[in-house]
Amino acid sequence: MQAFRSLIIPKWSSDVCLEGKTAIVTGANTGIGKETAKDLAGRGARVILACRDMAKGEQAARDIMREVKGAKVVARQxxxxDTKSICLFAENIYNTEKALHYLINNAGVAICPYSITVDGYEMQFGVNHLGHFFLTFLLLDLLKHSAPSRVINVSSAAHAMGKIQFDDLNGEKDYHPVRAYAQSKLANVLFTRELAKRTEVLGVTAYSVDPGIVNTEITRHMRRPLADIAKAFSFLIKTPAEGAYTNIYCTVTPENQLLTGGYYKDCACAESSWAGQDDGTALKLWAVSCHLLGIRWR
Ligand SMILES: NC(=O)c1ccc[n+]([C@@H]2O[C@H](COP(=O)([O-])OP(=O)(O)OC[C@H]3O[C@@H](n4cnc5c(N)ncnc54)[C@H](OP(=O)(O)O)[C@@H]3O)[C@@H](O)[C@H]2O)c1
Known part of the structure; x- marks a missing residue:
């Protein structure tokens, strides 16, 4: 079984040191985010765990400090x-951090029943795309100031089933949890492409990542048959540490060996779906996202 597993889940490692670097990992209290944060802390980076629930965030920081000697990790809300929470978080970062080299937009909510964010957006579109879009917008000055720096947006193979429903972004006319998740993950890929074009000249590069199928709490909202199938095959799917490989690969690999705007899976550049390569849709999504958030990128 182990031999079969290692065939389908290749191992990857790197000894790159990140001493003197600062990273933010969203959704770092569990799953892929926590493992990504732990790995970066082990390389000497200062890591900010950006977590919705501070009790969980502080517990994750304690876990990492116990496992990684000398880890420089801190949890922040x-x-x-909630766009107000995003603004407060960014304000706090500007008040406390001199630099930001890696922004890892990892947090995600998947295949949940219909609900809306504090600002009234459908939850998966609102958290997975708009929340990270806004966070990146607010932190861009610090990323620019710290260049070379990187933004890593955690997407999913599910992006390939996605379509940006411009006439019903919030699923008000017709909500389907899988369709809404796929739309949000396609939005991650398109955001990455457009961001990369705009920020390469500033020394800020961007990558989208498919972590693979990973045994995490992501199934928490899924209905019984789907969640049960995932659990039954959990021995064949990636552990959270394995699911973090491509995030870490995109963080530590020298820039000249990566393609900014690219889509990465299994620690290599891959092809996203056709919809994920549609620059017209990427531009339109960018404009719509700015409009919804009431912001203007310079
Ligand atoms: N697992 C997979 O098979 C898989 C496959 C493809 C892509 N992905 C992507 O990988 C990323 C990480 O997922 P995971 O598998 O590690 O799932 P997970 O174990 O469920 O972790 C998700 C993280 O996101 C956080 N989060 C959710 N809503 C948030 C909000 N409103 N504000 C801030 N943080 C929020 C969660 O916080 P709480 O604990 O407080 O809820 C948690 O820390 C996601 O973007 C997911 O779409 C996962």
Whole structure:
């Protein structure tokens, strides 16, 4: 079984040191985010765990400090479903951090029943896309100031089933949990492409990542058959540490070996779906997102 597993889940490692670097990982209290944060802390980076629930965030920071000797980790409150919380988080970062080299937009909510964010957006579109879009907008000055720096947006293979429903972004006319998740993950890929074009000249590069199928709490909202199937095959799917490989790969690999705006899976550049390569849709989504958030990127 182990041999079969290692065939389908290749191992990856790197000894790059990140001493002197600062990273933010959203949704770092559990799953892929926590493992990504732990790995970066082990490389010497200062890591900010951006978590919705501070009790969980502080517990994760304690866990990492126990496992990684000398880890420089701190938990900060961030609810991506609330633009006020995103503003407060960013303000706090500007007040406390001199630099930001890696912004890892990892947090996500998947395949949940219909609900809306504090600002009234459908939860998966609001958290997975709009929340991270806004956070990146607010932190861009610090990323620019710290260049070379990177933004890593955690997407999913599910993006390939996605379509940006411009006439019903919030699923008010017709909500389907899987469709809404796929739309939000396609939005991650399109945001990355457009961001990369705009920020490469500033020394800020961007990558989207498919972590693979990973045994985390992501199934928490899924209905019985789907969640049960995922659990039954959990021995065949990636552990959270394995699910973090491509996030870490995109963080530590030298820039000249990566393609800014690219889509990465299994620690290599991959092809996203056709919809994920549609620059017209990426531009339109960018404009709509700015409009919804009432912001203007310079
Ligand atoms: N697991 C997979 O098979 C898989 C496959 C493809 C892509 N992904 C992507 O990988 C990323 C990480 O997922 P995971 O598998 O590690 O799932 P997870 O274990 O459920 O972790 C998700 C994280 O996101 C946080 N989060 C959710 N809503 C938030 C909000 N409003 N504000 C701030 N944080 C919020 C959660 O915080 P709480 O604990 O407080 O809820 C948690 O820390 C997601 O973007 C997901 O779409 C996962």
């Amino acid at each position: 961030l609810d991506l479903a």
